[in-house]
Amino acid sequence: MRSPQGFRNGETPSPHNRIPTPHFHNTVTLRKLKRFNSLILVFRVTAFTFSLASSVFMVTNSRGSGSPHWFDYDAFRFVFAANAIVALYSLFEMGVSVWEISTGSTLFPEILQVWFDFGHDQVFAYLLLSADSAGTAFAKTLRGTPTCTDSNSFCVQSDISVALGFAGFLFIGLSSLLSGFRVVCFIINGSRFHL
Numbered sequence: 001m002r003s004p005q006g007f008r009n010g011e012t013p014s015p016h017n018r019i020p021t022p023h024f025h026n027t028v029t030l031r032k033l034k035r036f037n038s039l040i041l042v043f044r045v046t047a048f049t050f051s052l053a054s055s056v057f058m059v060t061n062s063r064g065s066g067s068p069h070w071f072d073y074d075a076f077r078f079v080f081a082a083n084a085i086v087a088l089y090s091l092f093e094m095g096v097s098v099w100e101i102s103t104g105s106t107l108f109p110e111i112l113q114v115w116f117d118f119g120h121d122q123v124f125a126y127l128l129l130s131a132d133s134a135g136t137a138f139a140k141t142l143r144g145t146p147t148c149t150d151s152n153s154f155c156v157q158s159d160i161s162v163a164l165g166f167a168g169f170l171f172i173g174l175s176s177l178l179s180g181f182r183v184v185c186f187i188i189n190g191s192r193f194h195l
Contacts, residue, residue, distance in 0.1 A: 029193075033193055034101060036178075037097060037100055037101045038101060039178065040097055040175060040178050040179070041094065041097040041098065041101065043171050043172075043174045043175040043178065044090050044093045044094045044097055044171075044175055045090075045094055046171040047086065047090045047168050047171035047172040047175060048087055048090035048091055048094060050164050050165070050167040050168035050171060051083045051084075051086040051087040051090060051128070051164075051165065051168035051172075052083075052087040053164045054079070054080075054083040054161045054162070054164035054165040054168060055080055055083040055084045055087055055161075057157055057160050057161035057164060058070050058076060058079055058080040058083070058157075058158070058161040059080060060157075061076075061154060061157045061158060061161065063151060063153065063154065067150075067151045067154060068147050068151060068154050070158065073138060073142075075134045075135050075137070075138035075139075076135060076138065076158060076161075078131045078134055078135070079131050079132060079134070079135040079161060079162060079165055080161075081131070082127045082128050082130075082131030082132075082165070083128065083131070083161075083164075083165050083168060085124065085127065086124045086127065086128055086168060086172060087168075089120060089124050090172065093117070093120075093175075096113075096117075106192075110186070110191070110192055111186065113192075114179070114182050114183050114186045114192050115183065117179040117182070118176070118179040118180055118182070118183045121172060121175050121176035121179050121180075122176055124172055125169060125172045125173045125176050128165055128166075128168055128169040128172060129169050131165065132162050132165040132166050132169060135158070135161070135162040135165065136162050139155065139158050139159055139162060142155060142158070143155065
C-alpha cells in the first residue's frame with residue numbers, strides 16, 4: 001500500500017489498491033431515505049390510480065348498439081392502451097418501491113434498477129403525453145359533429161378519460177424527476193442515495 005504522500009507527488013492511484021468504503025447511514029439519513037422512497041411510492045400509486053381510472057372510463061364508454069363506441073376511434077384506442085400500459089407499469093413499480101422500503105435494497109442490481117426506473121418513467125411519461133394529446137385533439141374535433149350532439153355522454157366520458165390520463169402523466173412525470181435525481185446521485189456518488 002502506498003502512502004498518501006506518493007499520491008501528492010504525481011503518482012496515480014491504482015484501482016486495484018483501493019479499499020472499498022462502506023456506506024454509513026445514521027438514523028436521520030435512514031429516515032430521509034425512507035421518506036424519499038415513500039414519496040416515490042406515493043407518486044407511483046397516484047399515477048397508477050389515474051391511469052387505471054382513465055382506462056376504465058374509456059372501456060366503459062359505450063351506451064348500446066346505436067351509440068358510438070370508443071374502439072371505433074383510433075385516438076381513443078391509443079388513450080386506452082397507453083393508460084393501461086402505464087397502469088401495469090406503475091403497479092410493478094409500486095411493488096418494487098414497497099420492496100425497497102421494506103428491505104432497504106433494490107429488486108435488481110442497483111445500477112440496473114436506477115437506469116430501469118428512469119428510462120421507463122421517461123418512455124411511459126412521453127407515451128401518456130402523446131396518447132392524451134391525440135385524444136384531446138380528437139375529442140375537440142368530435143365536438144362539432146353529430147356524434148356529440150346525439151350522444152353527449154359519450155363525449156363527456158371521453159373528455160374525463162383524457163383528463164384522467166393527463167393527471168396520470170403529471171404524476172409519472174414527477175416520478176421521472178425523482179428517478180432522474182437518483183440517476184444523478186448514482187453517477188456522482190456511486191449510490192442511488194443522495195446523502
